[in-house]
Amino acid sequence: MYAIIDIETTGLSPKRERITEVAIFVHDGQSVVDQYSTLINPERLISPVVTSLTGITNSMVEDAPKFYEIAKRIVEITKECVFVAHNASFDYNFIKEEFHNLGYEFNRKTLCTVKLSRKLIPGHPSYSLGNITQRLGISIEGRHRAAGDALATVQLFEHLLQIEGNGGDSFSEVSAIAFKDLHPKLRKQSIENLPDESGVYYFFNEKEDLIYIGKSINIRKRVLTHLKSSKGIKAADMRQQIVEISCEKTGSELIALLLESAEIKKHMPIFNRQQRRSTFTSGIYFKYDSNGYINFYIDKNRQEDMPLSAFTSRKSAISFLEMLTERFNMCHKLTGLYSSTGACFHYGIGKCLGACCAEETTEEYNERAVLAIKSFEFKYKNFLLLDKGRSRNEKSIVKVENGKYLGFGYVDIENFDGDIELLKDCVKPYDDNRDVQSIIKNYLKSNKVEQVITY
Numbered sequence: 001m002y003a004i005i006d007i008e009t010t011g012l013s014p015k016r017e018r019i020t021e022v023a024i025f026v027h028d029g030q031s032v033v034d035q036y037s038t039l040i041n042p043e044r045l046i047s048p049v050v051t052s053l054t055g056i057t058n059s060m061v062e063d064a065p066k067f068y069e070i071a072k073r074i075v076e077i078t079k080e081c082v083f084v085a086h087n088a089s090f091d092y093n094f095i096k097e098e099f100h101n102l103g104y105e106f107n108r109k110t111l112c113t114v115k116l117s118r119k120l121i122p123g124h125p126s127y128s129l130g131n132i133t134q135r136l137g138i139s140i141e142g143r144h145r146a147a148g149d150a151l152a153t154v155q156l157f158e159h160l161l162q163i164e165g166n167g168g169d170s171f172s173e174v175s176a177i178a179f180k181d182l183h184p185k186l187r188k189q190s191i192e193n194l195p196d197e198s199g200v201y202y203f204f205n206e207k208e209d210l211i212y213i214g215k216s217i218n219i220r221k222r223v224l225t226h227l228k229s230s231k232g233i234k235a236a237d238m239r240q241q242i243v244e245i246s247c248e249k250t251g252s253e254l255i256a257l258l259l260e261s262a263e264i265k266k267h268m269p270i271f272n273r274q275q276r277r278s279t280f281t282s283g284i285y286f287k288y289d290s291n292g293y294i295n296f297y298i299d300k301n302r303q304e305d306m307p308l309s310a311f312t313s314r315k316s317a318i319s320f321l322e323m324l325t326e327r328f329n330m331c332h333k334l335t336g337l338y339s340s341t342g343a344c345f346h347y348g349i350g351k352c353l354g355a356c357c358a359e360e361t362t363e364e365y366n367e368r369a370v371l372a373i374k375s376f377e378f379k380y381k382n383f384l385l386l387d388k389g390r391s392r393n394e395k396s397i398v399k400v401e402n403g404k405y406l407g408f409g410y411v412d413i414e415n416f417d418g419d420i421e422l423l424k425d426c427v428k429p430y431d432d433n434r435d436v437q438s439i440i441k442n443y444l445k446s447n448k449v450e451q452v453i454t455y
Contacts, residue, residue: 001028001029001080001081001082002026002027002028002029002081002082002084002111002157003024003025003026003027003077003078003081003082003083003084003108004024004025004026004027004084004085004150004153004154004157005022005023005024005025005078005083005084005085005091005095005150006022006023006085006086006091006146006147006149006150006153007019007020007021007022007023007091007094007095007146008020008021008022008054008056008144008145008146009042009050009094010042010044010045010046010047010050011047011050014093014094014096014097015097017042017094018040018042018043018044018067018098019040019042019067019094019095019098020039020040020042020046020050020054020056020061021037021038021039021040021054021056021145021146022036022037022040022070022074022146023035023036023037023146023147023149023150023151024036024037024074024077024150025150025151025154026077026078026081027154027157027158029161032154034077036073036074037146037147037150038064038065038070039056039060039061039064040061040064040065040066040067040070041061041062041063041064041065041066042061043066045058046058046061053144054144054145055144055145056145067098067102068102071098071099071102071104074095074106075104075106078108081108082108082109082110082111083108083109083110083111084110084111084112084113084153084157085110085112085153086112086113086114086129086149086153086156087112087114088110088112088113088114089110089112092108092110092196096196100392101392102392103391103392103393104392107195107196109192110196113153113156113157113160114127116160117132117156117160120160120163120164121136121160121163129149129152129153129156130143132156133152133155133156136156136159138152138155138156138159139152140152181239181240182227182239182240182242183205183206183240183241183242183243185206185243186242186243186244186245187244190244190245190246191220191223191224191227191245194219194220194223194245194247195219195220195247195249196218196219196220196221197217197218197219197249197251197390198215198216198217198218198219198249198250198251198252198253198255198256198388199215199216199219199247199248199249199250199251199256200213200214200215200219200247200248200250200256200259200260200263201213201214201215201216201219201222201223201245201246201247202245202246202247202248202263203226203238203241203242203244203245203269203271204242204243204244204245204246205241205242205243206241206243208244209270210267210269211238211241211242211269211270211271212238212242212269212270212271212272213260213263213264213267213269213272214226214260215256215257215259215260216256217253217256219247219249223245226238226239226242227239227242234271238271249390250390250396251387251388251389251390251394251396251410252387252388252389252396252449253443253447254385254387254396254398254439254440254443254447254449255387255396255398255408257439257443258398258430258436258439258440259408261435261436261439262430262431262436265431265433265435280301280310280311280312280434280435280438281300281301281310281311281312281313281314282298282299282300282301282310282311282312282313282314282316282317283298283300283301283307283308283309283310283311283317283434284296284297284298284307284309284311284317284320284321285297285298285299285305285307285308286308286369286373289334291358291362292362292366293334293355293362293365293366293369294334294365294366294369294370294373295334295336296321296324296330296334296335296336296369296372297335297336298314298317298318298321301434306434306437307434308373308376309376309437309438309441310434310435310437310438311438318337321335321336321337322337324372324375325337327372327375328368328369328371328372328375329353329368330355330365330368330369330372331344331346331347331352331353331354331355331356331365332344332345332346332352333352333355333356334355334356334365334369340356342356342357343356343357344356347359353365376441377403378400378403378440378441380400380452380454381401381402381403382400382401382402382454382455383400383452383453383454383455384398384399384400384420384423384424384452384453384455385397385398385400385440385444385449385451385452386423386449386450386451386452386453387449387450387451388450389410389411389413390410393412393413393414394410394411394412394413395410395411395413395416395450396408396409396410397409397410397411397426397427398427398440399424399427400440404432405430405432405436405437405440406427406429406430406432407427407428407429407430408427408428408430409426409427409428410426411423411426420453420455423453
């Protein structure tokens with residue numbers, strides 16, 4: 001059974017926007033056997049731009065049911081169905097997020113008619129719903145309205161069914177995998193059961209040895225990528241050895257990164273060779289030269305020394321040090337970015353204050369260099385990071401004390417009364433090292449966690 005779905009929304013982000021209309025047509029492979037459509041009150045204003053595209057106005061949804069009022073109907077009508085949509089990830093992620101906000105995990109197998117069309121009817125310049133249906137002679141009654149677009153998707157789906165036949169391999173992401181190239185004992189069910197959520201996944205061979213650990217914001221999608229692709233001899237070798245797959249949901253991407261790092265160091269799987277040594281191979285260090293100036297330099301990470309910050313490559317370390325040099329107006333020669341026996345090039349063009357030729361005092365120069373060093377430190381000495389958990393009523397926790405990573409855990413927010421000690425007690429201890437220090441620092445630079453609690 002297939003649930004062919006289309007939605008209209010207040011915008012493009014499932015995290016920030018809401019659904020304004022949904023249409024569902026249940027198809028048994030022969031014809032439509034059930035259907036449901038309704039406007040939905042998004043509980044927020046619809047912008048004029050969106051209204052101009054969909055025709056759905058604020059007055060139209062004012063008396064419409066809210067999502068929680070029709071959620072049960074969506075669960076019932078899509079039960080035991082494959083979730084089908086044109087650009088399925090968009091519709092599926094919006095509906096998952098609406099259910100997540102209600103504290104319910106909505107999980108269905110998905111099928112994208114965009115990907116299916118590219119496979120079964122290749123060569124078209126565009127596979128947008130409007131363009132592909134027009135080229136196939138399928139008319140859309142009510143473009144950019146849920147029912148109109150869903151019915152057009154039904155006709156497109158039936159066209160694709162005629163090409164391959166009901167139950168063809170193309171109509172399942174998992175079935176589309178070339179299992180003949182994989183280990184004969186790998187069960188489809190172990191892939192089907194994987195969640196579309198953040199977490200860490202594990203590959204085992206026939207001897208039950210753990211051979212690979214990975215992380216992703218979408219476990220199922222990432223595992224499918226592994227199984228469909230075999231670029232390189234090592235990747236192909238790993239694919240052929242996989243017999244069993246398991247996973248651990250983390251809710252938060254940050255927790256997935258931290259757990260993956262800890263698990264690789266603990267189990268040292270054979271196909272995680274690079275991560276076993278260290279994902280972060282280069283680091284930025286500092287020292288005082290014979291004249292008392294602080295010098296920065298890039299070197300391979302060493303077991304005995306903790307760098308100011310670690311990087312996945314020397315190139316990325318150089319790029320960061322260049323930014324730091326500009327930000328704190330430091331000398332390119334003293335940061336190792338320019339080599340000369342005399343003054344640096346930037347001194348000659350008036351951009352360096354002369355530390356490289358002793359025209360700027362060590363006190364003046366080192367004052368800025370110390371600020372650069374401090375910029376590598378956590379903003380707070382003792383803090384807890386609260387982020388998304390594995391369910392609506394749960395939050396993940398990362399604990400840093402005296403600048404040292406102590407571990408992570410989870411807390412049921414219904415039992416949390418504001419007591420920080422309770423949060424600390426929920427943290428499971430994990431080892432601190434340069435990898436996890438860099439993971440947390442780099443994550444905080446480019447992502448926002450839900451809450452930072454200092455103490």
